[in-house]
Amino acid sequence: xxxxxxxxxxxxxxxxxxxxxxxxxxxxxxxxxxxxxxxxxxxxxxxxxxxxxxxxxxxxxxxxxxxxxxxxxxxxxxxxxxxxxxxxxxxxxxxxxxxxxxxxxxxxxxxxxxxxxxxxxxxxxxxxxxxxxxxxxxxxxxxxxxxxxxxxxxxxxxxxxxxxxxxxxxxxxxxxxxxxxxxxxxxxxxxxxxxxxxxxxxxxxxxxxxxxxxxxxxxxxxxxxxxxxxxxxxxxxxxxxxxxxxxxxxxxxxxxxxxxxxxxxxxxxxxxxxxxxxxxxxxxxxxxxxxxxxxxxxxxxxxxxxxxxxxxxxxxxxxxxxxxxxxxxxxxxxxxxxxxxxxxxxxxxxxxxxxxxxxxxxxxxxxxxxxxxxxxxxxxxxxxxxxxxxxxxxxxxxxxxxxxxxxxxxxxxxxxxxxxxxxxxxxxxxxxxxxxxxxxxxxxxxxxxxxxxxxxxxxxxxxxxxxxxxxxxxxxxxxxxxxxxxxxxxxxxxxxxxxxxxxxxxxxxxxxxxxxxxxxxxxxxxxxxxxxxxxxxxxxxxxxxxxxxxxxxxxxxxxxxxxxxxxxxxxxxxxxxxxxxxxxxxxxx
Numbered sequence: 001x002x003x004x005x006x007x008x009x010x011x012x013x014x015x016x017x018x019x020x021x022x023x024x025x026x027x028x029x030x031x032x033x034x035x036x037x038x039x040x041x042x043x044x045x046x047x048x049x050x051x052x053x054x055x056x057x058x059x060x061x062x063x064x065x066x067x068x069x070x071x072x073x074x075x076x077x078x079x080x081x082x083x084x085x086x087x088x089x090x091x092x093x094x095x096x097x098x099x100x101x102x103x104x105x106x107x108x109x110x111x112x113x114x115x116x117x118x119x120x121x122x123x124x125x126x127x128x129x130x131x132x133x134x135x136x137x138x139x140x141x142x143x144x145x146x147x148x149x150x151x152x153x154x155x156x157x158x159x160x161x162x163x164x165x166x167x168x169x170x171x172x173x174x175x176x177x178x179x180x181x182x183x184x185x186x187x188x189x190x191x192x193x194x195x196x197x198x199x200x201x202x203x204x205x206x207x208x209x210x211x212x213x214x215x216x217x218x219x220x221x222x223x224x225x226x227x228x229x230x231x232x233x234x235x236x237x238x239x240x241x242x243x244x245x246x247x248x249x250x251x252x253x254x255x256x257x258x259x260x261x262x263x264x265x266x267x268x269x270x271x272x273x274x275x276x277x278x279x280x281x282x283x284x285x286x287x288x289x290x291x292x293x294x295x296x297x298x299x300x301x302x303x304x305x306x307x308x309x310x311x312x313x314x315x316x317x318x319x320x321x322x323x324x325x326x327x328x329x330x331x332x333x334x335x336x337x338x339x340x341x342x343x344x345x346x347x348x349x350x351x352x353x354x355x356x357x358x359x360x361x362x363x364x365x366x367x368x369x370x371x372x373x374x375x376x377x378x379x380x381x382x383x384x385x386x387x388x389x390x391x392x393x394x395x396x397x398x399x400x401x402x403x404x405x406x407x408x409x410x411x412x413x414x415x416x417x418x419x420x421x422x423x424x425x426x427x428x429x430x431x432x433x434x435x436x437x438x439x440x441x442x443x444x445x446x447x448x449x450x451x452x453x454x455x456x457x458x459x460x461x462x463x464x465x466x467x468x469x470x471x472x473x474x475x476x477x478x479x480x481x482x483x484x485x486x487x488x489x490x491x492x493x494x495x496x497x498x499x500x501x502x503x504x505x506x507x508x509x510x511x512x513x514x515x516x517x518x519x520x521x522x523x524x525x526x527x528x529x530x531x532x533x534x535x536x537x538x539x540x541x542x543x544x545x546x547x548x549x550x551x552x553x554x555x556x557x558x559x560x561x562x563x564x565x566x567x568x569x570x571x572x573x574x575x576x577x578x579x580x581x582x583x584x585x586x587x588x589x
């Protein structure tokens with residue numbers, strides 16, 4: 001499959017399970033993997049799995065493109081693989097990598113720029129005749145334009161960030177009086193997640209499925225749609241369960257999906273692995289959604305169905321390879337509906353479904369994951385690892401496959417029953433209930449709002465966890481054989497050597513009054529550790545029980561702060577400040 005030996009030393013500009021996945025692909029193909037890590041990840045699994053590892057000792061960590069490139073230079077890397085998230089869809093970073101003389105394992109920077117802006121991507125899809133829903137003409141200037149579009153197009157509408165992905169910066173608007181507020185919320189979340197607040201609007205399709213097409217394209221003009229996926233089981237636009245091929249697609253619709261995805265990517269000059277996403281309404285209306293110019297979290301289900309190593313192909317294409325016979329065979333199987341296997345992926349995240357899916361950072365005390373026929377696990381953690389609150393909540397992906405969907409579902413149930421994780425809460429009970437639901441397992445009646453609107457299962461809260469305290473790294477200079485070397489030493493070890501370092505200028509003051517530890521109905525407490533977002537009400541405002549008064553940003557999610565009683569709100573913390581779970585951030589008199 002691989003025609004040329006380069007690149008040989010691949011720096012992975014990411015963390016967690018995707019960094020582990022890329023490191024393993026490097027090992028499989030005879031390449032050296034180079035990890036980078038923030039202080040919180042100094043002993044994480046991806047650091048242990050990689051051949052080499054280097055610190056990113058900057059405030060922005062994995063988002064500091066200049067620091068990543070500098071590490072690549074020092075490490076002697078000849079390529080950078082961005083994984084997904086972080087800098088993976090940053091066109092400026094891709095251009096900087098290429099300018100530095102490194103191989104960029106992804107599409108050209110200009111392609112990322114065009115397709116990463118959902119407004120220009122819509123225009124390109126329109127030009128090639130891809131199916132589209134009615135949308136705004138470019139990015140919205142302000143809330144007034146959003147209101148005008150809602151009046152013209154009719155409700156419901158979707159307000160969506162023009163940059164980024166992962167379900168962030170999206171709001172569904174069903175009432176005209178909510179347009180301005182939800183537009184502001186989408187802009188705010190887009191700025192926090194992507195650094196860009198531009199949003200556009202489009203007609204929201206009622207009860208749509210989320211279907212997508214996996215693309216592989218080489219630098220020689222070859223573009224192949226190698227399979228479909230369904231990712232309709234979502235919560236707050238975050239995918240939870242994915243499968244391939246997408247079930248119950250009529251033959252003309254399936255071919256329309258695959259060929260239009262190829263047309264879009266061919267017109268854009270796409271190179272590498274990418275995904276074209278669509279919404280499929282109840283009435284059969286198909287609408288282009290976006291192109292993700294990177295590897296998807298759910299790529300393993302396509303690998304299990306096709307037998308292709310998509311990361312291996314990313315590396316091969318970056319080395320100049322043309323798409324080979326196995327890729328074209330997968331394309332023919334997808335077009336004809338002749339796939340011989342079915343695969344399902346379950347995202348195991350550190351969230352508690354019994355407490356409104358609150359993020360659950362902490363230390364993993366026990367880590368028993370499934371095995372056996374048709375079961376694959378892509379994990380980013382092991383027993384003893386700390387799950388930090390600074391990053392997203394994905395722990396592992398459980399991927400099952402079988403000769404048909406019924407067997408895949410049965411294996412998914414069996415695999416999930418073998419999961420036992422202690423130390424952090426997980427969504428395993430929720431996933432088990434989804435697999436038992438008739439709408440998923442039998443007649444496949446799920447849609448993107450099914451979890452919020454129709455899924456009625458309720459869960460007990462799991463034992464509350466405390467965020468794992470990441471041991472600070474003390475950096476200092478040592479002389480080794482006459483050479484001055486800067487080293488990072490865990491602060492605990494520094495202390496044990498007789499020098500105590502106080503990293504925050506004084507003793508830490510942790511509020512131990514977590515939820516349930518103190519009966520004070522007037523106290524408004526942080527539901528999760530993280531960063532205080534914006535307040536939804538001003539100091540002195542009259543609020544009602546159950547009203548959303550603010551947000552906490554943690555593990556790449558926005559968690560609402562809810563008023564527990566009626567009364568007058570008194571704010572006690574500033575937006576942007578760090579808070580611990582249980583901290584009193586406001587009072588209601």
